[in-house]
Amino acid sequence: MSESNFIVSKCTLIPNGASLEEEYEISAGYQHLNYFESIESPSISMTLTFHDIDQVIGRKGITGGELIEVTVRDGTEGDQLKITKEHRMILNAVVNMNTTSQVQEATLHFVSEETFINETARLNKKFSGNVSQTVEDILTNDEKGIKTQKEVFGTEDNETRAVNSYSFIGNLKRPFDTIQWLCPKAQSANDDFGFLFFENLDGYHFKSIKTLLNQEPIKYTFADRPLEQPTILQNKLEQSNDVGMNLRMGMYANKTIYVDIENQEAEVIDFDANKDLNLKKKAKLNKLEEKPTRLMYRINDSGVSQKGSERDKKDPKTSLAVYQNKSYIRNNLLFSQAMAISIPLNVLLRAGDVIDIELPLKKGDGDKPVDSTGNDKTNDPSGKYLICELRHLIGGGKGETQLKLIRDVFTA
Numbered sequence: 235m236s237e238s239n240f241i242v243s244k245c246t247l248i249p250n251g252a253s254l255e256e257e258y259e260i261s262a263g264y265q266h267l268n269y270f271e272s273i274e275s276p277s278i279s280m281t282l283t284f285h286d287i288d289q290v291i292g293r294k295g296i297t298g299g300e301l302i303e304v305t306v307r308d309g310t311e312g313d314q315l316k317i318t319k320e321h322r323m324i325l326n327a328v329v330n331m332n333t334t335s336q337v338q339e340a341t342l343h344f345v346s347e348e349t350f351i352n353e354t355a356r357l358n359k360k361f362s363g364n365v366s367q368t369v370e371d372i373l374t375n376d377e378k379g380i381k382t383q384k385e386v387f388g389t390e391d392n393e394t395r396a397v398n399s400y401s402f403i404g405n406l407k408r409p410f411d412t413i414q415w416l417c418p419k420a421q422s423a424n425d426d427f428g429f430l431f432f433e434n435l436d437g438y439h440f441k442s443i444k445t446l447l448n449q450e451p452i453k454y455t456f457a458d459r460p461l462e463q464p465t466i467l468q469n470k471l472e473q474s475n476d477v478g479m480n481l482r483m484g485m486y487a488n489k490t491i492y493v494d495i496e497n498q499e500a501e502v503i504d505f506d507a508n509k510d511l512n513l514k515k516k517a518k519l520n521k522l523e524e525k526p527t528r529l530m531y532r533i534n535d536s537g538v539s540q541k542g543s544e545r546d547k548k549d550p551k552t553s554l555a556v557y558q559n560k561s562y563i564r565n566n567l568l569f570s571q572a573m574a575i576s577i578p579l580n581v582l583l584r585a586g587d588v589i590d591i592e593l594p595l596k597k598g599d600g601d602k603p604v605d606s607t608g609n610d611k612t613n614d615p616s617g618k619y620l621i622c623e624l625r626h627l628i629g630g631g632k633g634e635t636q637l638k639l640i641r642d643v644f645t646a
């Protein structure tokens with residue numbers, strides 16, 4: 235993608251049952267936009283800084299709850315970023331106001347409307363059936379749920395969705411909290427553990443880590459300046475497989491005791507990552523990886539389940555406690571290596587996409603492993619990563635996308 239001059243052609247505040255009585259265009263005072271999404275968040279968010287030339291905040295009575303529509307245009311490629319009424323981004327707060335003798339500058343913070351709904355909704359009925367269907371019901375169908383009109387991904391494919399049944403009572407929990415609570419309890423037909431729930435610009439996603447990692451990657455190459463091909467402007471390796479921390483967290487081997495308060499029973503789960511997970515590269519630490527390095531206690535929440543369902547499974551291979559334990563470790567392993575990169579603005583990328591990056595390497599020496607051109611491959615940070623966080627920064631006619639990338643060094 236070439237260097238471009240980005241222009242905000244539309245930036246409209248829209249009444250949504252809030253104090254604002256009519257639509258108001260604020261693009262004339264636009265200064266800066268910061269759009270954010272993450273696989274660790276059930277809501278997208280955005281901050282917008284503008285010069286309040288017409289004193290919209292004071293005179294028009296902006297108090298929160300207003301919708302926003304934004305269109306960012308590139309003079310050579312047309313529309314680049316479009317946030318419409320269908321995305322339901324709502325003004326959450328005026329987070330900063332600076333007044334000079336000439337102009338008042340304000341920063342507005344927007345979040346998905348479903349974030350507000352989640353704070354007021356409470357689930358109070360019994361749910362049954364497979365986990366993916368329950369998630370879809372909570373998001374779209376249940377009268378006490380979110381009732382979103384956005385698309386829900388990951389609940390339709392029989393091969394990759396969570397197919398295991400789990401019956402429970404809502405217990406007046408918030409919808410998003412309930413879905414996050416279901417993530418470690420989910421299991422696909424392919425025996426995938428470790429599900430994630432998040433929102434990006436396309437909609438909501440409830441998918442296994444394996445499903446996300448199996449996507450076709452988008453290729454990016456490091457360059458000193460933007461070229462016509464996708465390029466990386468800056469990169470920084472933030473974390474790379476902290477062995478000491480992994481041992482402390484019990485990521486290689488641990489022992490977990492699940493306490494069932496209702497039945498006054500305890501179930502002990504011994505976990506060995508090399509044996510219990512399908513790792514392409516085994517952990518080898520002079521046999522330290524074989525010894526449990528963490529003892530954990532968890533409450534078995536079977537009390538909210540229906541008798542005769544998952545709560546009564548005692549099979550050591552299929553019990554709820556076993557695949558919950560696998561899910562926790564699978565999730566932790568995903569974050570074993572992290573990298574931050576900056577690229578020219580690319581609004582087609584999403585949190586949850588896979589990206590394949592190629593970074594410059596120094597020449598190898600001695601018996602170090604090298605590629606076909608002689609570059610050192612000993613600790614090559616290049617390769618496939620999952621986009622954990624995505625941030626679009628647009629202002630002053632320029633645009634940039636910042637990414638936090640993560641990967642599991644044992645299954646990469």
